[in-house]
Amino acid sequence: MMNFSLKPIGMLHSPFREATGTPIQSATAKAVEGWVEVFPEFAPGLRDLEGFDRIWLLYWFHLTAPARLLVKPFLDQQERGVFATRSPCRPNSIGLSCVRLIGVDGNRLLIADLDFLDETPLLDIKPYVPAFDCFEARHVGWLEGKATQAVMADSRFELSETKLKQC
């Protein structure tokens, strides 16, 4: 099967410059503010977005270590299959965050509840619609009883200085 090519449509601006100390989920990152810069050629696609309280951001984990199929997630001490986690070290490094949309100013979106690093390349924006995105799910596997902890990331999935030099 063929590969696909992605081009960034913008850049995410956040107060977090390294993984250590960054919230691991937007749900636990309340009030952290930042902004989305949408490159001017894509700005016409933002029409009508202002009416939504929340948006999905899809982005590229640009500073993550190479993919692993088994990872020890932030919320656990055991190795888990990467597809049963939200770890950034994935075969396709796509991140997904639901953030609060505070305002739209031309090609800039003011947002809150951020859980990503500064200068993250933006791939897509979709409106958050509870009727499409909120589902009952009683069983959350190994995350049972852990998912509501306000845990911050450490450096375990970060591209190390040494690895950066090798790239």
Added chain:
Amino acid sequence: MMNFSLKPIGMLHSPFREATGTPIQSATAKAVEGWVEVFPEFAPGLRDLEGFDRIWLLYWFHLTAPARLLVKPFLDQQERGVFATRSPCRPNSIGLSCVRLIGVDGNRLLIADLDFLDETPLLDIKPYVPAFDCFEARHVGWLEGKATQAVMADSRFELSETKLKQC
């Protein structure tokens, strides 16, 4: 900014072979069953997934028409900015569906509530966790009062026979 390359990690198998008649959201596709084929080299990453009731599938809209920044969505009569819609005709053609996970058998996942076409290339699987993914969002813009309609797609975003031949 550089481009990124995606490689499919598997393929989605669905009863829908063309856009016309396919549910436009998994929330309105209850009981439609299909399966996920994860390519064997990625199967170790599925460990621990079985414990989750629902999963996110990220996939490539492989039969969609070229990107447009303004689209007339299935649920409306007016043109809207593509980023304020879930239309497949996006600058980066990434689809996002939350499906029910019925069972795991080796590298095959039996799933329900499908809203995508057969043979869609799979990019990523993430666990669905209400604590991470369910948010209150009172304002849903132009979708106000429309989001719960069980609408089926038509061919408006489909790659036409003519265009397929040109590809």
